[in-house]
Amino acid sequence: MFAILQNDPRCPPGSCTSILASAGEPCLVLSCYGDDPLPDPAGLTGVIILGGEMGVHETERFPHLERVSSFMAKALQADTPLLGICLGGQLLAQLAGGLVSSPSTHGEKGICQVALNEAGVCDPLFLGVGNPFVTFQLHDDSFAVPPGAELLAHSAACPAQAFRLGRHAYGLQFHPEVDRPIVSAWGALSRPPRNFLAGFQGAEAQFKAASRAILSNFISLAVTSLRS
Numbered sequence: 001m002f003a004i005l006q007n008d009p010r011c012p013p014g015s016c017t018s019i020l021a022s023a024g025e026p027c028l029v030l031s032c033y034g035d036d037p038l039p040d041p042a043g044l045t046g047v048i049i050l051g052g053e054m055g056v057h058e059t060e061r062f063p064h065l066e067r068v069s070s071f072m073a074k075a076l077q078a079d080t081p082l083l084g085i086c087l088g089g090q091l092l093a094q095l096a097g098g099l100v101s102s103p104s105t106h107g108e109k110g111i112c113q114v115a116l117n118e119a120g121v122c123d124p125l126f127l128g129v130g131n132p133f134v135t136f137q138l139h140d141d142s143f144a145v146p147p148g149a150e151l152l153a154h155s156a157a158c159p160a161q162a163f164r165l166g167r168h169a170y171g172l173q174f175h176p177e178v179d180r181p182i183v184s185a186w187g188a189l190s191r192p193p194r195n196f197l198a199g200f201q202g203a204e205a206q207f208k209a210a211s212r213a214i215l216s217n218f219i220s221l222a223v224t225s226l227r228s
Contacts, residue, residue, distance in 0.1 A: 002027040002222070003044050005068055007087055008052030009033065010189065014177035016048055019215045025223065032064045041075035046222030049088030051175065055102040055141050056090045069095055081168040081222035083215075089162075089171030090143045096165055098146030106158035108137035109190075111199040111207070114161045114174060120152035124221050125162075125170055125214060133210035134203045135174040138186055138196075142173060168221055176211035180204075 002025055004013045013029055020027045025045065030036040033052075041047060049072065054062045072095055075082050084092040090100045115132040137155075145151045145163045149171075153162040161173045178186075180197065187196040200207065 001025075001039075001044055002046045002048065002219070003039060003041070004029045004048045004050065005032050005038075005071070005088070006030065006050050007032055007062075007064070007068065008050070008054065010053065010185065011051045011087075012182065013048070013050060014179050014182050015211065016177045016215060019212060020219060023216065023219050023223075025219060032068050033062070035064070038067065038071045040078075041071060041080045042078035044075075044080055045226050046081040046219065047072075047075050047083070048218075049082065049084040049091060050177070051086030051088060051138075054087065056087065056094050056100045057102055065091070076166070076169055079167065079225075081218070081225055082170065083218045084169075084171045085177060086139055086173060086175055087141075089173055090141055092165065092169060092171040093143035093146045093149075093163070096146035096149060098149070099144040100141060101144075102141040104140060104142035104158075106142040107140040108155065108157050108173075109139075109194065110137065110196050111135075111203045112137045112155055112157070112174070114153050114155045116153050117151060119150050119164075120162065123152055123164060125164070125217050126152065127217050128213045129210050129217075130206075134206040135176060135210060136178050136183065136196075136200060136207060137174050139173060143171060168225055170218065172214075176214045
């Protein structure tokens with residue numbers, strides 16, 4: 001069983017659920033902002049932590065973030081594979097002792113290219129992914145790679161796009177899970193409103209190929225870890 005932790009009602013799991021279903025893996029989507037009970041991560045095959053409009057430091061305004069961080073700490077202790085997306089990656093970086101800048105000078109919005117370094121090219125999360133690859137970004141905050149973790153990817157604007165902590169805990173700054181409805185909604189919610197959808201549709205084929213590979217790779221390595 002996979003668990004998907006949703007931090008914000010406006011940041012749904014997108015393609016994560018359909019890719020898990022295609023792989024034959026059941027999942028729970030848990031509304032952390034709505035106080036859904038969280039399972040023991042030691043009994044899970046893998047965990048995906050989604051993004052949100054809040055920052056990691058806004059725990060008074062969004063108290064569920066402390067509960068999510070505690071869950072993530074237990075997942076790391078249990079060696080449960082974990083994928084943190086945007087806010088989820090920032091929470092992972094902070095939990096491991098890394099700096100999260102809010103706001104950051106490395107913010108990005110819309111379709112961007114991300115480049116893998118040598119470690120990223122060799123990492124199983126990015127198996128079959130082009131270098132560079134096309135993805136979608138929407139962040140003002142950004143993480144630094146925490147102590148003991150390995151940098152895997154960067155972009156022109158943001159020096160830390162992906163890292164691996166331990167065997168199979170990953171933090172991503174970009175959004176491989178989004179689809180047209182999510183991108184359209186996020187553009188309408190931006191202040192001022194932004195037309196992210198036009199750029200997304202223009203790069204959708206490349207985006208889908210890279211994103212499906214990344215999410216499928218995470219599912220595969222989590223399942224393999226469970227069996228090893």
